[in-house]
Amino acid sequence: MTTRVEFTGVRELRGPLVVVEGTDGVGWDEFAVIRLHTGERRHGVVLEVDRDLAVVEVLEGTAAMDATGTRLEFTGEPLSIPVGPGWLGRVCNGRGAPLDGGPPVAGPIRAPVAGAPLNPVWRRPPAEPVLTGISAIDALTTLVRGQKLPVFSLPGLPQLELAAQVAAQATSGGEPFSVVFGGIGLTHADAAFVTRALDERSAAGELVLLLNTADDPVIERVLTPRLALTVAEDLAFAQGRHVLVVLTDMTSYAEALREISAARGEVPARRSYPGYLYSDLATLYERCGRVKDRAGSVTVLPLLTMPGGDITHPVPDLTGYITEGQLVFSAELHARGVYPPIDPLQSLSRLMRKGAGPGRTRADHLDVAAQLLAALARARQVRDLSDLIGVAALTETDRGYLDFETAVREDLLDQRTDESRELDDTLERAWRALLRLPRRELVMLPADLLDAR
Structure with a gap:
């Protein structure tokens, strides 16, 4: 059975905190019930105890509280x-x-x-x-x-x-x-x-x-x-x-x-x-x-x-x-x-x-994700290069990476705020973007997966 002790020695109100003096047997993290002079009840948690002083956080705030007439009852147990x-x-x-x-x-x-x-x-x-x-x-x-x-x-x-x-x-x-x-x-x-x-x-x-x-x-x-x-x-x-x-x-x-x-x-x-x-x-x-x-x-x-x-x-x-x-x-x-x-x-x-992967999502999931990230990293390098020399100076493969990046952005990453996509739909969108690239660029995908496509 928990012991309840009540104290009235409120020394200070500081923001959301109440500093109480003359406390005895009060522990850290203890839950407190606070009664105002108006009869209103609030609740608090003991943040710190130092000798006979206790610092209590008031959950409802200390607005309209007065040190005079405020009483604190400590429940002897944490907030639950x-x-x-x-x-x-x-x-x-x-x-x-x-x-x-x-x-x-x-x-x-x-x-x-x-x-x-x-x-x-x-x-x-x-x-x-x-x-x-x-x-x-x-x-x-x-x-x-x-x-x-x-x-x-x-x-x-x-x-x-x-x-x-x-x-x-x-x-x-x-x-x-x-x-x-x-x-x-x-x-x-x-x-x-x-x-x-x-x-x-x-x-x-x-x-x-x-x-x-x-x-x-x-x-x-x-x-x-x-x-x-x-x-x-x-x-x-x-x-x-x-x-x-x-x-x-x-x-x-x-x-x-x-x-x-x-x-x-x-x-x-x-x-x-x-x-x-x-x-x-x-x-x-x-x-x-x-x-x-x-x-x-x-x-x-x-x-x-x-x-x-x-x-x-x-x-x-x-x-x-x-x-x-x-x-x-x-x-x-x-x-x-x-x-x-x-x-x-x-x-x-x-x-x-x-x-993710076999037995959890789909057997090709991890390979597709790895290839997609590698291709996106290459596409970002190509985009930075095109800003310097222009798209016309890029090779056909490099332009393919720019098309791939656009497809990922518009078809895979972008979706409505009320749209829930099945994982199969998501991975098929990833495949559609990857297949825009020449097969020789898809070095992280096993040959059997590419053959199946």
Whole structure:
């Protein structure tokens, strides 16, 4: 039985933080119930304890709070939520409170929101594909069950549209599959767009939608991805489902972390972000994977904006160290009207060979992808050369590479925002582009595959 202790010694209100003195028996990460003098109840989490002082993050923010008359009751346990299939089909805010007019989400058990990275001893290697219906991903950077594969976007590019499309149409080979979508720091217009785009999947009971908007308290942005992963872990490892967690925008999460760190008076590191940004991101991303003797899996697709388009910015830079590849948006492709504007030559799925090929997707998948990328690299060199000497001075083979690049861009990479392509259709489009080149150029494709064409 947990012991509940109540304190009234509020020393300071600082941004989203409350500093309480005279505490005793209070622990780090402990959940607190805060009662204002008006009778309103708010909730908080203990961030730091130093002798008789405790620093508490208020989930609803400290607006309209007064140090006088505020009481804090510490529950003796971490912040937890009910988990179970009751989350499927629900739309909630970043703290798990319903936005769909339904009752609070209930579940047979409760799980701590903070969670923990998977123990490496428990892990199974990622395997089998998660097909998104998007050719640029499925063909060239296949997403694998248990993988963490981020999307690096530039400001103003359609990352939210891509996030919603993947969440709406991703599948996992006919096995039980669910999507948990965590929107972080969205505008109200963006939140409405996501709700509409995912309405069909939500109505089918295959989606959990958590929406944190930009005017919600900053601490809620830190809580949203943790809540999403806690729900996903139960659906995967207790309910046996394959779960895709889509998180956007993780740059908003990092900005919230920086704001809270500044309020706590911590010494800043690169670009004023806290020094523990890397370990904090790792504790989130490493919660995905597959577990021995369990049927389900958690796959994470975080999307983030690169401030100023700088891929060396701390958020994308540290994310790249933790995750297993990246999908990178191209401003040039976006300017040409290509959606999604994913640059195949900057993108990579390090686990693609674990989830694609014979017995998983199609026997020719990996060979076609390798040849396509090699040909695109050559086409880019030819395009740079043509800018110097003109197309007329190119050889016939070089002009063929330019035609090939155009075919890839227009027939394979570009698709509608509501278009879900079967993998066979995607690979056939790749073949059509490759067969524009002379056979002697297709050195990465086995002869038997070429003979069959």
